[in-house]
Every structure is written in structure tokens, then in C-alpha cells.
């Protein structure tokens with residue numbers, strides 16, 4: 213398996229870039245991203261047929277290049293640790309984030325290679341390039357060599373979410389996307405949510421990493437993230453609650469069928485990650501009323517593991533799913549339109 217690609221990149225005979233991550237792809241992606249900012253869209257699949265739907269009136273940026281009269285917007289990009297961010301209380305409509313997946317990618321170490329060159333070119337007094345290294349004690353990843361443990365990760369995530377939760381308006385969502393093959397990584401995410409007093413009102417399986425990615429190539433790893441939707445108050449459909457492996461298998465049959473309708477072929481790795489996401493959501497739901505945030509981190513993580521295992525284990529649900537036929541596509545809400553009936557029977561939290 214190669215470790216580094218040709219940094220300038222290659223093109224196919226038809227002009228399209230080969231692979232990803234090289235200069236030719238980055239410049240192309242950047243152009244597409246800028247185009248998306250002025251005309252954002254959603255993509256819908258009908259079988260294999262893909263259609264693009266523009267979000268009329270929406271745009272991303274401070275100024276719209278084609279709408280000089282539009283009111284300017286404010287964008288604030290900072291190169292800093294989120295553990296220290298100061299935000300005004302109850303000032304945010306939503307938080308959308310993509311935290312590190314525990315120890316899966318060593319961002320600081322990987323970026324060091326580019327950083328030394330960038331700093332040499334731009335100068336160490338260039339804003340954001342003052343540090344001599346990309347290694348940082350606040351980096352929220354697991355790293356055996358730097359002795360960053362699961363406790364460091366869980367406490368750091370909780371510190372970030374605490375700042376975000378205080379800044380959210382009542383009932384507003386904190387959303388984050390996440391996946392891992394190990395249960396302990398989900399325990400850390402659950403601790404962060406519980407410590408800040410939120411609950412998880414939805415966990416949505418969502419195709420994420422591309423199957424061809426060199427991070428996961430040839431490993432039966434998941435390409436499905438769970439999007440965790442967390443709030444301090446609101447309601448959740450009763451149909452999404454479960455308290456044993458059979459209830460979880462019922463929900464998962466439906467969710468796997470929806471992914472198949474969207475053209476995915478969920479692997480065993482995907483199935484395990486979806487199960488971990490749903491078990492984490494229900495463990496948070498059950499633990500929240502009695503949560504003791506002053507417990508030591510190790511005790512909190514162990515309590516979450518016990519609660520997750522008491523609900524269902526991933527092996528139990530995989531065994532149950534093996535014996536079932538995949539759900540018929542017509543039972544999926546994607547084909548029949550979202551079934552709003554399940555939202556009329558909701559449980560408040």
C-alpha cells in the first residue's frame with residue numbers, strides 16, 4: 213500500500229484527476245467548493261440516476277460575487293483549540309462539527325510534513341504559523357506515544373461541548389458526525405454529551421468516507437458515520453426508542469434498507485458502526501436523568517460501557533440480523549416520502 217501519492221498528481225486520458233489529494237485534485241476541488249458557495253445544492257438519487265437540486269436563495273460567504281446588493285454576512289475562521297473558545301451564552305442557532313475519531317488519524321503528526329515547508333515559505337511571523345510544530349497538547353486524539361489516552365479525548369471533547377452547549381439557544385441542536393470500530397470511542401462521545409447536560413435526540417446513519425480511501429482500503433471498515441443530534445430539550449419519536457437487542461434489530465433493519473435504497477451495500481463494518489451509534493444514543497437517553505458529572509472519568513466511561521452492554525451488544529444484534537431477510541425497499545420512508553406519522557407520537561425530554 214503506498215504511503216504518499218505524487219504530490220502534483222496525474223490526469224486520466226479524459227482530463228480527470230487520478231486518485232485524490234494531489235495538486236491537480238486540490239485546485240479542482242477548491243474551484244468546485246467556491247462554486248458551491250455561490251449556488252449550494254443537494255443531490256438526490258432515484259436508483260442510480262442522480263439529480264442536482266439547487267437551494268434557491270441560499271449562498272455561503274461574506275459577500276455574494278453576483279449579488280452586490282445582498283447584505284454582507286460575517287464569517288470568522290480561527291486556527292485555535294476549540295477547548296478555549298469564548299462564545300456568548302445562548303447566542304447560537306446550531307453547532308455542526310466533525311471531531312477527531314479518537315486515534316484513527318494523527319492530524320498533528322501528518323500535517324507536520326507540510327507545515328515545515330509552509331512555514332519556511334511564509335515565515336514564522338505569518339499569523340497562525342508562529343508555533344514551530346503542529347504537535348499540540350490540546351490535540352483531541354488518542355496517541356500512545358504522546359500518552360493521550362481515551363480519558364484525555366473524552367475530557368477534551370466534553371470541554372469543547374460544554375462551551376458549545378452554553379452558547380446554544382434553548383432547544384437548539386449540537387450535531388456531530390462520528391464513527392469508529394471500537395466501543396470505547398463511543399463511550400467517550402457519550403460522556404461528552406452527558407457531561408454537558410444534553411441528550412441525543414436522533415442518531416442518523418450517513419455515508420461518509422469513500423470506500424476507495426487509503427485510510428480504510430481493504431480493511432472491512434465502515435464508510436457509514438453516525439450523525440449524533442443532541443439538544444437540552446425537545447422530543448424524540450417513540451418509535452426510535454428501544455431497550456433490547458430485538459428492538460435495536462428492528463430499527464436497524466429499516467436503516468440498512470434505507471441505505472440500500474440510496475445505492476449503498478452496507479458491510480459488516482457499517483452494520484457494527486450503525487449499531488454502536490444507536491446503542492450510544494439509547495445509553496445516553498437512559499443515563500441522563502441520574503448522571504453524576506463529578507465522577508472520575510474512568511468511572512463514567514465504565515458506567516457508559518455497562519449501560520451500552522445492558523441494552524444490546526453489537527455481536528447480539530449482528531447475529532439477529534443475519535437471520536432476517538433485508539427489508540423490502542417499499543417499506544422505506546425514502547421511497548414513500550418521510551413518514552410524518554412517527555413524529556406525532558413523540559416523547560419529550
Ligand SMILES: C[S@@+](CC[C@H](N)C(=O)[O-])C[C@H]1O[C@@H](n2cnc3c(N)ncnc32)[C@H](O)[C@@H]1O
Pocket residue numbers: 292293294295310311312313319320350351352353
Ligand atoms: C475529523 S477531522 C475534521 C475534518 C474536516 N471535517 C474536513 O473535512 O477537513 C477533525 C479535525 O479536528 C482537529 N482538532 C483536533 N483537536 C482539536 C482541538 N482541540 N480544537 C480544534 N480542532 C481540533 C483536527 O486537527 C482535525 O482537523
